[in-house]
Amino acid sequence: MSNRDRPVKTGQTQGRPEEDCIALTMAEPTYFRSTLMLAGLHYMWKVGGFQEFEKSVLFHKQQLIKLVNCWLLGDIKIITSKQLKLIAILSIAESCVGNYPVAEAHLSGLLSLLEMRQEISCPSDMRPGSPKQEEALERLILVAHHFASAVKSRLTHTLAGDSNYASIWQRSFTGMSENLVALRLIPFYLQENRPLITEPIIAAKVINALRGLTEAVRKRRINDGAPHVVHDPSYANETTICDSQDPATCIGCKNLSCLLFAFTEAHVSSTLPSTSQALEGTLLASWRALAASVALYLNNVLLLWNSGQPIDRRLFLRILETLVYYAPELKNDWNSQSKRTSELPFWILYTASFALVTHPQEGSGQEIEETRLWLHEKIKRWACTYQVLEWTDARASLSNITWPQPRSDLQEEIARQVWDGILST
Numbered sequence: 001m002s003n004r005d006r007p008v009k010t011g012q013t014q015g016r017p018e019e020d021c022i023a024l025t026m027a028e029p030t031y032f033r034s035t036l037m038l039a040g041l042h043y044m045w046k047v048g049g050f051q052e053f054e055k056s057v058l059f060h061k062q063q064l065i066k067l068v069n070c071w072l073l074g075d076i077k078i079i080t081s082k083q084l085k086l087i088a089i090l091s092i093a094e095s096c097v098g099n100y101p102v103a104e105a106h107l108s109g110l111l112s113l114l115e116m117r118q119e120i121s122c123p124s125d126m127r128p129g130s131p132k133q134e135e136a137l138e139r140l141i142l143v144a145h146h147f148a149s150a151v152k153s154r155l156t157h158t159l160a161g162d163s164n165y166a167s168i169w170q171r172s173f174t175g176m177s178e179n180l181v182a183l184r185l186i187p188f189y190l191q192e193n194r195p196l197i198t199e200p201i202i203a204a205k206v207i208n209a210l211r212g213l214t215e216a217v218r219k220r221r222i223n224d225g226a227p228h229v230v231h232d233p234s235y236a237n238e239t240t241i242c243d244s245q246d247p248a249t250c251i252g253c254k255n256l257s258c259l260l261f262a263f264t265e266a267h268v269s270s271t272l273p274s275t276s277q278a279l280e281g282t283l284l285a286s287w288r289a290l291a292a293s294v295a296l297y298l299n300n301v302l303l304l305w306n307s308g309q310p311i312d313r314r315l316f317l318r319i320l321e322t323l324v325y326y327a328p329e330l331k332n333d334w335n336s337q338s339k340r341t342s343e344l345p346f347w348i349l350y351t352a353s354f355a356l357v358t359h360p361q362e363g364s365g366q367e368i369e370e371t372r373l374w375l376h377e378k379i380k381r382w383a384c385t386y387q388v389l390e391w392t393d394a395r396a397s398l399s400n401i402t403w404p405q406p407r408s409d410l411q412e413e414i415a416r417q418v419w420d421g422i423l424s425t
Helices: 021-025 029-047 051-072 081-096 100-121 132-155 165-172 177-184 204-222 251-269 287-301 313-325 339-358 366-386 391-401 409-424
Strands: none
Touching: 021 029, 029 051, 029 081, 029 177, 051 081, 081 100, 081 132, 100 132, 100 313, 132 251, 132 287, 132 313, 177 251, 204 251, 204 287, 251 287, 287 313, 287 339, 313 339, 313 366, 339 366, 339 391, 339 409, 366 409, 391 409
16 A cells, blocks of 8 residues: 555654654744644543643644734835744644634735735736645645634634634533544645645545535524534524534534544545555545535535635635646546546536525635636536536536435525526626
């Protein structure tokens, strides 16, 4: 079994120092400080409280914030991706304690910095290229979004006036084994001693977790009882991830943790060289394209992420840019794939098209229109290649990856109109 195929169980060294996430950060003081902070958060998740490590975690977090603020007082043009990654780590750290408002604030600030840096460096270019050394930063942005959106949906409208986010979060979610491993592996996003391998990853674990979340949403909509996290049944709503009154049988919580772990494990695998090829028929996708399209699916299709609120406009545009420019699987000739293996790229493309229709446009203009036409052209070629001309057949292909049963006639009509509009352009 090759390194990239080997499952990651603990994130600890297995006799090879280059595979130890802590060793990878020790050469860089700021990254090592971030790792020490994450180690304290891991301890809190595992035992249910900081205990004697709270002061240590707060100290390292405060020092990182102080360092970031010093950078912000300088010239924005010279702030590096290496430095910006720390802001994403701070966002993830706040999500780890359930404090999603601060996590969102960190992520919003990071997006503002990237927007300003982009305007300064290439004001006339609407589609600036993202160099390979920024791949880890782009991944961390998506991870920070998934963490904050998941926590927000997990806690919003379930606190019954209780503002102690951390206590609710710790009692009902953080001890899950997949979450512990995922957090243990976050420092791998900081390693810089070798370039990331951007070849497609095996998408099975991510897709299985999405199927579980899709099923949780279905159960939540027909379940009259309050989810186990809710103090007052009147606070329950369709954007609550929990689908059961019993934490042990909650599909939503289980697959939420599986999703966060699957992305982190896939990232670690992409830092290790592969010596074997995937079996024929295996569903493959680039890490960034898969994480980006999953964000659109959970936000715009399931209405599960971010407590049902739209994705930040800047992140939404960044996700679309990822799909157009950094998703090699969407540039392949359909004739070279079987219909089965083509269904994942089709799912990515259609999910983006659906999101474009349902996301508030806010006068985005030419860039959005160009992306819409690009998506439509790709989907039309897919439909013609595999002779999928009816919405019922297209829905079946989407469901082979994952797609919800219509929760209303309106949602189904929108999905059908998106499909018909694509074929008629």
